[in-house]
Amino acid sequence: MKWQKLKPPEPDDPMCCCECDLDQHGCCCDCEDLDEACNRWLKGKPDPNRCHSPLLAAMVDKLELSMIPALVLLPLLLQVAALHLVLGIITLTALPVLVLWYYHATHRKKRRTLFFLTLSLYSLAYMYYLFITQILPRGDVSQLQVCTVTSGMIFTIVSLIHTKRGPGFVRTSSLAEAQCQSQEPNKGSPHLNGSSHSVQSASLREVQSPPEAVAAKWSRCPVCKVKRPPRAGHCRTCGSCVQRLDHHCIWINSCVGQANHRSFLLTLVVFLLTSLYGISLVLHSLCPRQYLMTALLYCPGVYNQYSTALCFTCAWYSSIITCGLLHLLVLQVLNISFNVTEREAQLALRNKTGQSRLCGLVTDTGEYSRGFYQNWVEFLTMADTSVSPHSSLTDLV
Structure with a gap:
C-alpha cells in the first residue's frame, strides 16, 4: 500500500510544455462543485462541511480571483518601464520572474x-x-x-x-x-474460415503498413x-x-x-x-x-x-x-x-x-x-x- 501511494500516475506521464511542477493530488474542475453549490443555494440547504457560502467559494475557485492583482500590475509595470530606458530593461527582464513567482505563490496547487x-x-x-x-x-x-x-x-x-x-x-x-x-476472428462462424476471413485480413494489411502493424x-x-x-x-x-x-x-x-x-x-x-x-x-x-x-x-x-x-x-x-x-x-x-x-x-x-x-x-x-x-x-x-x-x-x- 505504501508503494502504491508513492507510485506516479503513469511511467510515461508527460510533463506540460513549461515543465512546471503541478500538484498531482489535486482534482480537475468540470463545474461539478459550482453546480452542486448552486443547487444547494437554490434549495436553501447549507453545506455541512463549510462555514461560509458554498456558492461564493465555488465561484472564487472557478473564476480564480487571485488573477486580478496580476492583471492590474501588468499595465502598471509596462507604464513604469516607459519612464526611462534603464527602467524598461530592468522591468522587462524581471517581468517573467515576477509572473512565475506569483504563479507558484497562488496557483501552483491547481x-x-x-x-x-x-x-x-x-x-x-x-x-x-x-x-x-x-x-x-x-x-x-x-x-x-x-x-x-x-x-x-x-x-x-x-x-x-x-x-x-x-x-x-x-x-x-x-x-x-x-x-x-x-x-x-475467434468466433465459430463458417464465414471466418472462408473468403470473409481472407478479405478481412487483406483489408487489415492494406490499412496498416509493416512498421505500424508491429x-x-x-x-x-x-x-x-x-x-x-x-x-x-x-x-x-x-x-x-x-x-x-x-x-x-x-x-x-x-x-x-x-x-x-x-x-x-x-x-x-x-x-x-x-x-x-x-x-x-x-x-x-x-x-x-x-x-x-x-x-x-x-x-x-x-x-x-x-x-x-x-x-x-x-x-x-x-x-x-x-x-x-x-x-x-x-x-x-x-x-x-x-x-x-x-x-x-x-x-x-x-x-x-x-x-x-x-x-x-x-x-x-x-x-x-x-x-x-x-x-x-x-x-x-x-x-x-x-x-x-x-x-x-x-x-x-
Whole structure:
C-alpha cells in the first residue's frame, strides 16, 4: 500500500510544455462543485462541511480571483518601464520572474488553471487597445492595415476556441470495442474460415503498413483502466487518456492531442503572423526613418514623449512573447516533420532509445517516421476516432 501511494500516475506521464511542477493530488474542475453549490443555494440547504457560502467559494475557485492583482500590475509595470530606458530593461527582464513567482505563490496547487490563458488573452487585448488608442491617431496606419490586425486577432481567438473543444479523449467504451474486435476472428462462424476471413485480413494489411502493424499494440492505462490505442497517453493534469497525446499546454489550459493538434498549430501560426505584423506597424510609426530590423534596438527620440515610450515598451514586450511562441512553433514543426510527439520524444530521451537531430531540437525515434512528405500528409489527414466525454462548452476555459 505504501508503494502504491508513492507510485506516479503513469511511467510515461508527460510533463506540460513549461515543465512546471503541478500538484498531482489535486482534482480537475468540470463545474461539478459550482453546480452542486448552486443547487444547494437554490434549495436553501447549507453545506455541512463549510462555514461560509458554498456558492461564493465555488465561484472564487472557478473564476480564480487571485488573477486580478496580476492583471492590474501588468499595465502598471509596462507604464513604469516607459519612464526611462534603464527602467524598461530592468522591468522587462524581471517581468517573467515576477509572473512565475506569483504563479507558484497562488496557483501552483491547481492542476488545471486559467492563469496563463487569462494572462495571454489580457496581454493580447491590452496590446490591441494601445494600438487603437495610441498608434492609430498618429495617422501612419491605414484602414486596411487596421482591418488586417483586427482580422488576425479575431481569427486567433476563433482558432483558440476550436482548439479548446477537446484534444480527443479516449472513450471508456474503447475497451469493449477492442475486446469485440479481438473476439471477432475467434468466433465459430463458417464465414471466418472462408473468403470473409481472407478479405478481412487483406483489408487489415492494406490499412496498416509493416512498421505500424508491429507497433500498433493497444495498452491498458494503469490510471483510467481503459484500453487505449497506440500513441495515446495519460495526462496527469487533465486526468484522462488522450489520443496521440503531444503535451499539456498551460497557455491554453488543455492537452494537445489528435483532435486539436492541427488547430493548435494554426493558432500559433496566425498569432505569430498577426503579432509580427502589428509590431512592424508600431515600429514603422514610431521610427519611420529606421529599418524594421534595427528600430527595435535603436529608435532615437522615442522616450521624448510618454505615449511613444509606452508603445515602444509594449513592442518589446510583444517581441519577447513572440520569440517564445516562435520557438514553440519551430519545435512543433520539427516534431511533425519526424512524426514524433513531444511525449514520445521525452520517453525516448528517458529510455535512451532516440537520436538527437538538428542540434538537439528534435528527437527522432524512428518508429513512426515514413519520410517528410508522408509525415505531413498523415498529420494533416488524421481524424479523431472518438467523442470526448469532457468536450463541452464549459471546457472552453
